[in-house]
Amino acid sequence: MSTEKLLNFVQGITRLLDTNPDESTILSQGQALLAELVASDDWLPDAFAQPHPQHYQQYLLYADPLDRLSIVSFVWGPGQKTPVHDHLTWGLVGGLRGRERETTYEKQADGSYKATGSALLLPGQTTAVSPAIGDVHEVANDLPDQPSISIHVYGRNIGRVHRHVFDAVSGAEKSFVSGYASDVVPNLWS
Numbered sequence: 001m002s003t004e005k006l007l008n009f010v011q012g013i014t015r016l017l018d019t020n021p022d023e024s025t026i027l028s029q030g031q032a033l034l035a036e037l038v039a040s041d042d043w044l045p046d047a048f049a050q051p052h053p054q055h056y057q058q059y060l061l062y063a064d065p066l067d068r069l070s071i072v073s074f075v076w077g078p079g080q081k082t083p084v085h086d087h088l089t090w091g092l093v094g095g096l097r098g099r100e101r102e103t104t105y106e107k108q109a110d111g112s113y114k115a116t117g118s119a120l121l122l123p124g125q126t127t128a129v130s131p132a133i134g135d136v137h138e139v140a141n142d143l144p145d146q147p148s149i150s151i152h153v154y155g156r157n158i159g160r161v162h163r164h165v166f167d168a169v170s171g172a173e174k175s176f177v178s179g180y181a182s183d184v185v186p187n188l189w190s
């Protein structure tokens with residue numbers, strides 16, 4: 001399987017960041033680049049598309065050596081979802097396979113988190129998160145009988161960031177570092 005499309009995306013997003021853009025430029029132009037990547041579903045190597053029977057998987061596809069960005073394949077098995085969580089950096093999400101449901105949350109005066117919206121992400125579509133535009137959400141596989149996959153791009157090495165999961169009702173937060181499901185990354189020059 002050719003990873004040329006992924007290499008083209010890595011080059012495009014790196015060139016964009018090299019111009020020191022403000023965040024709104026990253027979110028708009030980065031999403032346009034990501035939309036090109038997820039416009040076709042013929043480039044993700046199978047090893048980075050495998051669901052796990054118990055929990056969703058985060059496969060690192062690429063990380064910038066200076067931690068300016070990371071690219072991750074998220075694979076949800078049937079019925080799997082994330083907890084309510086934050087990212088503490090900008091993030092771009094592009095649907096590649098299946099159908100995901102994102103529920104956004106906002107912190108309330110009493111410290112709890114209230115769901116403020118819900119949207120489906122289909123293959124080819126993109127969305128974004130960040131502390132500036134809304135950083136707390138939950139993502140679920142909306143399909144009961146097959147995996148869903150999305151490609152995520154973050155402004156840091158997301159698997160190494162100390163961030164939070166939340167109990168929406170009580171507002172209680174727990175620190176976590178997600179890590180990655182795999183010790184290898186795709187060969188961009190295959």
Ligand SMILES: [Fe+2]
Nearest residue numbers: 085087137139
């Ligand atoms: Fe997320």
